[in-house]
Amino acid sequence: MADLVLAVDIGGTKMAAGLVALDGTLIERAVQPTRPTRRRSAEEGGPASQDLAEPLWQDLAGLVRKVMDQLTREDRLVVCGTGCGGPMTPGGDEVSPLNIPAWRSFPLRARLADLTGLTTFVDNDAKALALGEGWVGVAAGSSDYIGMVVSTGVGGGIVLDGRLLDGRLGNAGHVGHVIVVPDGRVCRCGGRGCLEAEASGTALAAITGQPARLAPAVVVERTGTLVGRALADVVNLLDLPLAVVSGSVALGFGQPFFEAAQAEMDRLCRLDFARGARVVPGGLGDSGPLVGAARVGLRGLGAP
Numbered sequence: 001m002a003d004l005v006l007a008v009d010i011g012g013t014k015m016a017a018g019l020v021a022l023d024g025t026l027i028e029r030a031v032q033p034t035r036p037t038r039r040r041s042a043e044e045g046g047p048a049s050q051d052l053a054e055p056l057w058q059d060l061a062g063l064v065r066k067v068m069d070q071l072t073r074e075d076r077l078v079v080c081g082t083g084c085g086g087p088m089t090p091g092g093d094e095v096s097p098l099n100i101p102a103w104r105s106f107p108l109r110a111r112l113a114d115l116t117g118l119t120t121f122v123d124n125d126a127k128a129l130a131l132g133e134g135w136v137g138v139a140a141g142s143s144d145y146i147g148m149v150v151s152t153g154v155g156g157g158i159v160l161d162g163r164l165l166d167g168r169l170g171n172a173g174h175v176g177h178v179i180v181v182p183d184g185r186v187c188r189c190g191g192r193g194c195l196e197a198e199a200s201g202t203a204l205a206a207i208t209g210q211p212a213r214l215a216p217a218v219v220v221e222r223t224g225t226l227v228g229r230a231l232a233d234v235v236n237l238l239d240l241p242l243a244v245v246s247g248s249v250a251l252g253f254g255q256p257f258f259e260a261a262q263a264e265m266d267r268l269c270r271l272d273f274a275r276g277a278r279v280v281p282g283g284l285g286d287s288g289p290l291v292g293a294a295r296v297g298l299r300g301l302g303a304p
């Protein structure tokens, strides 16, 4: 008998379902692009985005069925864990991912529970990734760290004293709105100079006029510096020795990005307890979101 976790990951670019063993090994997965659900004008002839809520759900349900079909008679699913873009109500009862306009107050947790017959837990995808890195990634064995994601947007999750922080409504660790440039670029939150407004893939495309992956070296370095600046604030505030950074922008930029981030942290983390805090790339690669989602499920069942 093999106990497994059904893992689900939902993002604006792709959605995935998988089977994860209790030791954190991803053993099966199905992935497909998230269908675009931008509201179209009448001239474009497309349906309004709200009408795409059900087709999008059917896509996801198909992925879930596909991996469940891979189960053998010896396998047993113990829980469904899900990572999804925010915002959401606590526990993911209703999700409204910024990058998926078709889902507004979509009852994701109940729909997944109905589909699978499993106890289901849903959390923010960046928090899920932080959990995954602490389970079997580069933060394994660490009881105090931040996991940050720098991709289309910027998100994060904080583990303190061995526990993932939730906060009042589940949004703790949402590091994208730490101010890194006083009076800087306007952010979608209404503020100015937030990390997300200066360093996300969306921001970099707006700043450079081309996709983030084509950003020139000076922009790569600036982005690393700003990420390091935000991380230094968090490290100084919470007494963390480690920051793990994932996401397509950060991992795509690679070494020059991480060197700039580390240099800025070294410059700003000066108190005895904060000195020497490290920033490292995430270690789970493209399996991170599903491994993290599985951990959301196990955490729901009572794992730390």
Ligand SMILES: [Zn+2]
Residues within 6 Å of the ligand: 176, 177, 187, 188, 189, 190, 191, 192, 194, 196, 197
């Ligand atoms: Zn902001």
